[in-house]
Amino acid sequence: MNEQQGMTLIVKTITRIILWMIFLYGIYIILHGHLTPGGGFGGGVIIALGFLSIMLAYGRSGVDEWLNIKFLHDLETSSVLLFLIVGILGIALGGAFLANFINHGSLFHLLSAGTIPVLNILIGIKVALSLFLVVIVLAHMHIGEGGQS
Amino acid sequence: MPTETWLIFILIFMILGSITALELKDILSSIISIGIVGLGVSVAFLFMQAPDLAIVQFLFEIFAMIILLRAFLKKDYHQESTSRLNWLLSGVTIIVLIAIFLFSISVFNALPPFGQPLLTTAEHYIAHGAAETGAANLVASVILDYRAYDTLGEITVLFTAILGSLTILRIQSQRKKEGSESS
Structure with a gap:
C-alpha cells in the first residue's frame, strides 16, 4: 500500500463535523432498542461505520494517533464479561441464567423492560468495537503481499 | 400487489445482479453489482415487515462493500484466464439440479401457505411478549x-x-x- 495520509481537507473537515452525528444516531438506536427497530447489532454497526469513516478520511496514522487500540480491545473484551455477569446475576436474583430480574416498568417508557436495555448497550459496544478492530487488522495485514511471499 | 409478487420481482433482480457481477470484466463494477444482492435482501425484509433485520442487513452491506473495495481494488486479482466450458461437468450439474428439484416437489406441497406461522412458541411470544418482558x-x-x-x-x-x-x-x-x- 502507498503512503496513507488520508483524503483532502474538505473530506477531513466534513468528517469531523458529521462524525458526532453518526455516533449520536448509533447511540440513539442502541438505547431505544427495546422500543423501536434496531437494537444492539444495528446501532453497533452504525458506530463501527463512524469509526471507519475516521479511518477512510484520515488514514491509518490518524487512527493510531486518535484512538488507543489496546484500550478499545480491552473494552470490547470486558463487554463480554459484563454480559456473563448480568447472566449470572440472573441466576442469583431471577432463578435462571440470563433471567430478566430488574423491574419491567411500564410499556413504551425508556427505562423499562428490565435487563434488555443493559444487554443492548453491552452488545452495541461489543459489535461496534469488534467490527472496527476487524478493519484495523485487515488494514495492517497487507492482504495481497502475504500470498505472494 | 401481494407481497409474494414483490418478492419474486426482487429475487429476479438479485439473480440478474449476481450474474452481472460474475460476467463483468471491471472489478469495481463487479463489486458494485454484488451490492445489488444485499440491497435486494434488505428490501425484501422491509416487504416482510422486519425493519430490524432490514437495518442490520443494509448496514452490514455498506460495511462489506467498504472492506471489499479496500481489499481488492489496488491488487491485481482480476487476471483474465480463458476458462473453457467443461460440457461434461456442467451437464452433470444441470441434471443433478433438475433431479433435486423434481424430488422436492412433494416438499413444496407440504409447506404451509405464505405468512402462516409455523411454531406455537412464536404464537405465545406474539401474544404474551409485551406483558412478560415489558419491551415494546x-x-x-x-x-x-x-x-x-x-x-x-x-x-x-x-x-x-x-x-x-x-x-x-x-x-x-x-x-x-x-x-x-x-x-
Whole structure:
C-alpha cells in the first residue's frame, strides 16, 4: 500500500463535523432498542461505520494517533464479561441464567423492560468495537503481499 | 400487489445482479453489482415487515462493500484466464439440479401457505411478549429475553473471531520484526 495520509481537507473537515452525528444516531438506536427497530447489532454497526469513516478520511496514522487500540480491545473484551455477569446475576436474583430480574416498568417508557436495555448497550459496544478492530487488522495485514511471499 | 409478487420481482433482480457481477470484466463494477444482492435482501425484509433485520442487513452491506473495495481494488486479482466450458461437468450439474428439484416437489406441497406461522412458541411470544418482558419491540424481547442464550453464543463467536485475527496480526508483526533484525 502507498503512503496513507488520508483524503483532502474538505473530506477531513466534513468528517469531523458529521462524525458526532453518526455516533449520536448509533447511540440513539442502541438505547431505544427495546422500543423501536434496531437494537444492539444495528446501532453497533452504525458506530463501527463512524469509526471507519475516521479511518477512510484520515488514514491509518490518524487512527493510531486518535484512538488507543489496546484500550478499545480491552473494552470490547470486558463487554463480554459484563454480559456473563448480568447472566449470572440472573441466576442469583431471577432463578435462571440470563433471567430478566430488574423491574419491567411500564410499556413504551425508556427505562423499562428490565435487563434488555443493559444487554443492548453491552452488545452495541461489543459489535461496534469488534467490527472496527476487524478493519484495523485487515488494514495492517497487507492482504495481497502475504500470498505472494 | 401481494407481497409474494414483490418478492419474486426482487429475487429476479438479485439473480440478474449476481450474474452481472460474475460476467463483468471491471472489478469495481463487479463489486458494485454484488451490492445489488444485499440491497435486494434488505428490501425484501422491509416487504416482510422486519425493519430490524432490514437495518442490520443494509448496514452490514455498506460495511462489506467498504472492506471489499479496500481489499481488492489496488491488487491485481482480476487476471483474465480463458476458462473453457467443461460440457461434461456442467451437464452433470444441470441434471443433478433438475433431479433435486423434481424430488422436492412433494416438499413444496407440504409447506404451509405464505405468512402462516409455523411454531406455537412464536404464537405465545406474539401474544404474551409485551406483558412478560415489558419491551415494546418484540424482536428485542425475543433475542434478549426469551433467547438470550443464543445472543450469548453470537457474542462468543464475535469474541473468538477478533481474538484470532488479532493473534494472526501479532504473529505477522513479530515475524516482520525478526526478518528486519536478521537482514
